[in-house]
Amino acid sequence: MNRAMFPLILSITLLSACGGEQRDVAAAPDAGKPAAPAPKVSFEPGEDTGLTTVKPKSPVVISYRIIGQPVVGQPVAIDLRFESGLGSQPFVVDYRINDTSALQFPETQDEKVTVSPPAGKAFAAQQVRVIPMREGRLFLNVAAEIETDAGVISSVTAVPIDVGAPVDAIGENGVVTTDESGESIRVLPARED
Numbered sequence: 001m002n003r004a005m006f007p008l009i010l011s012i013t014l015l016s017a018c019g020g021e022q023r024d025v026a027a028a029p030d031a032g033k034p035a036a037p038a039p040k041v042s043f044e045p046g047e048d049t050g051l052t053t054v055k056p057k058s059p060v061v062i063s064y065r066i067i068g069q070p071v072v073g074q075p076v077a078i079d080l081r082f083e084s085g086l087g088s089q090p091f092v093v094d095y096r097i098n099d100t101s102a103l104q105f106p107e108t109q110d111e112k113v114t115v116s117p118p119a120g121k122a123f124a125a126q127q128v129r130v131i132p133m134r135e136g137r138l139f140l141n142v143a144a145e146i147e148t149d150a151g152v153i154s155s156v157t158a159v160p161i162d163v164g165a166p167v168d169a170i171g172e173n174g175v176v177t178t179d180e181s182g183e184s185i186r187v188l189p190a191r192e193d
Contacts, residue, residue, distance in 0.1 A: 058085075058153075058155040059084065059085050059086055059144075059146050059153050059155060060082050060083065060084050060085070060086075060091060060144040060146065060155040061082070061083040061085075061155070062080065062081070062082055062142055062144060062155060062156075062157040063080070063081040063083070064078055064079065064080050064081070064142070064157070064159045065078070065079045066078050066159070066161060067079060070132050070161050070162065070163040070164075071132070071163070071164075072132050072133065072134060072135060072163060072164070073131065073132070073133070074131065074132075075106055075129045075130065075131050076129065076130060076131070076132065076161065077127055077128075077129050078127065078128050078129070078130065078140065078159060078161075079125065079126075079127050080093075080125065080126045080127065080128060080142060081123055081124075081125050082115055082117070082123060082124045082125075082126070082144055083122055083123040084117050084122055084123065084124070084146075085122075086146060086148075087117070087122070088116060088117045088118070088119055088121075089116075089146065090114055090115065090116035091114070091115055091116075091144050091145060091146040091147075092112060092113070092114055092115075092144070092145045093112070093113050093114075093115050093126065093142065093143070093144050093145075094111065094112050094142075094143045094144075094145065095109075095110075095111050095112070095128055095140060095141070095142055096111070096140075096141040096142075096143065097130070097140060097141070098139070098141065099138075101133060101134075102132070102133050102134050102136075102138050103130050103131070103132055103133060103138045103139075103140065103161070104130065104131045104133060105129070105130060105131070106129050106130075106131060108129075109128060109129050109130070113126065115144070128140070128142075130161070132161060132163040134163070135163045135164030135165075136162075136163060136164065137160055137161070137162050137163075138160075138161045138163060139158045139159065139160055139161065140158070140159040140161060141156065141157075141158050141159075142156070142157050142158075142159060143155070143156045144156075173186075173188055173189075174186045174187050174188040174189065175187050
């Protein structure tokens, strides 16, 4: 079975297990108060409601590029690009390190800066430097905060920094073929003992 279909099949199974029946859920018994009736459903499944589902979008999209191969004890530069959906409105960028025994800032690196995209451009660029203190995968957290009339809106991303020798890719075994129904399958060789 295709792994992409598993969530769909699970959802259908759960919905069919409910049976589509409305059930009254009684609250904890209260002295003399009747249980509240079950809420009415505003539409039936399959009915066209005219609703559109949209994915929420962050006000600032953060992209990054690590320059060179990070080495323990040597500063590494990270280019950051902030694409703002609010035009040239300034925002605050906060650089955070959770484990200072693994990653540190040089003394000259600011940990919080105010960024303002240039007029006519929807993005701004920054460069941050960090010093890896050990090998492995380390993370620099970058948060962009914009103050609006409704409050502060944040966009956060974790920049992975792989220090040391690159990890070898996991080798694949067997041969990929297709079955009678056109599904891709991997045929593994028989084990000889």
